[in-house]
Amino acid sequence: MPDFALLISPAAGAAYFADVREVALAEIAGLAGVEVGDIETRGGMEFLRLTCAETRITDLLRLSFAQGVFQIEEGKWAPVEGGAGFLLHEDFVSGEKYRGKTNEMLTRMLINLALQEADTGAAKPRLLDPMCGRGTSLFWAMRFGLSATGIEQDGAALNEIRRGLKKWTKLHRQKHKLVEGWVQKSNKKGVGKYLDFMAEGQVARVITGDTVNARDLVGRRPFDLLVTDIPYGVQHMGGADGARSPLATIEAAAPGWAACLAPGGVMAIAFNSYIPKRARMEAAFEGLDLQVLKRNVAHRMSESILRDVLLLRKNR
Numbered sequence: 360m361p362d363f364a365l366l367i368s369p370a371a372g373a374a375y376f377a378d379v380r381e382v383a384l385a386e387i388a389g390l391a392g393v394e395v396g397d398i399e400t401r402g403g404m405e406f407l408r409l410t411c412a413e414t415r416i417t418d419l420l421r422l423s424f425a426q427g428v429f430q431i432e433e434g435k436w437a438p439v440e441g442g443a444g445f446l447l448h449e450d451f452v453s454g455e456k457y458r459g460k461t462n463e464m465l466t467r468m469l470i471n472l473a474l475q476e477a478d479t480g481a482a483k484p485r486l487l488d489p490m491c492g493r494g495t496s497l498f499w500a501m502r503f504g505l506s507a508t509g510i511e512q513d514g515a516a517l518n519e520i521r522r523g524l525k526k527w528t529k530l531h532r533q534k535h536k537l538v539e540g541w542v543q544k545s546n547k548k549g550v551g552k553y554l555d556f557m558a559e560g561q562v563a564r565v566i567t568g569d570t571v572n573a574r575d576l577v578g579r580r581p582f583d584l585l586v587t588d589i590p591y592g593v594q595h596m597g598g599a600d601g602a603r604s605p606l607a608t609i610e611a612a613a614p615g616w617a618a619c620l621a622p623g624g625v626m627a628i629a630f631n632s633y634i635p636k637r638a639r640m641e642a643a644f645e646g647l648d649l650q651v652l653k654r655n656v657a658h659r660m661s662e663s664i665l666r667d668v669l670l671l672r673k674n675r
């Protein structure tokens with residue numbers, strides 16, 4: 360099999376901090392057919408050496424930390440042309456900046472982990488983000504060629520997303536459709552109101568509502584992936600009950616989240632493992648026919664945030 364060197368994006372440090380190498384190795388570990396070697400430094404850049412079939416290049420370049428790939432033949436490095444094959448322009452995800460936005464690289468990694476571990480047999484997996492904020496995961500999903508649905512309790516999110524999309528589609532002259540409606544009877548609080556964004560054959564839907572009612576909001580058709588970044592109990596001030604820890608919300612929402620998932624479907628949940636501790640998170644999903652998957656991508660963001668990812672697969 361050919362030898363390759365995968366360039367670790369210099370920007371990965373802003374997502375994974377001092378733990379970049381460990382996170383990169385843990386993310387690539389789930390990619391079938393890739394034999395991972397050492398990390399090598401050249402010209403101040405870090406490369407991950409590996410061997411794989413050429414058909415794996417697209418998936419390699421989809422990894423969150425990947426910047427580019429070189430093929431190595433008789434000691435000579437040649438950049439491999441072609442890219443990750445993502446749809447839409449890259450600033451579709453990174454263009455809008457706002458308070459509480461999830462890091463785009465982390466979001467990309469969560470989708471990769473969930474795709475690697477999912478076993479639903481779906482030709483075109485569907486993604487649910489039950490705490491979607493302003494839609495980073497939904498927009499990433501569209502770039503991956505997946506359709507996605509999000510739930511967000513903050514009623515202001517829908518208008519802000521619509522405004523951002525109108526601005527972005529105008530700037531990029533992107534063909535699209537924006538449709539609004541209700542998944543349940545209209546009401547003054549806006550609960551159940553949705554916004555659909557359609558482009559490049561994908562659709563992202565954002566629904567206003569409480570994630571505890573996820574099952575009623577999203578309908579019966581199961582999802583293959585559930586990807587979310589829950590409140591960190593620090594800057595977002597926690598869950599729906601006003602408490603600092605989001606645990607009570609997660610405990611209340613867990614049965615509904617599990618019910619939204621198809622057999623073989625995977626949840627990738629990013630959380631601050633100081634609030635709540637990993638054991639409490641795992642316990643919240645016990646008895647729901649889910650299996651905890653061992654993939655360690657934990658990384659320290661600050662003194663008060665040690666970000667971890669809980670990966671769970673629904674039994675078949």
Ligand SMILES: C[S@@+](CC[C@H](N)C(=O)[O-])C[C@H]1O[C@@H](n2cnc3c(N)ncnc32)[C@H](O)[C@@H]1O
Pocket residue numbers: 459460461462489490491492493494495496510511512513568569570571588589590591595597598599608
């Ligand atoms: C860390 S933020 C997610 C940010 C999002 N990934 C983004 O990049 O825009 C967590 C989100 O969960 C939402 N949230 C908290 N409790 C919720 C609940 N009970 N139901 C629905 N959303 C909730 C918060 O309003 C917040 O937008």
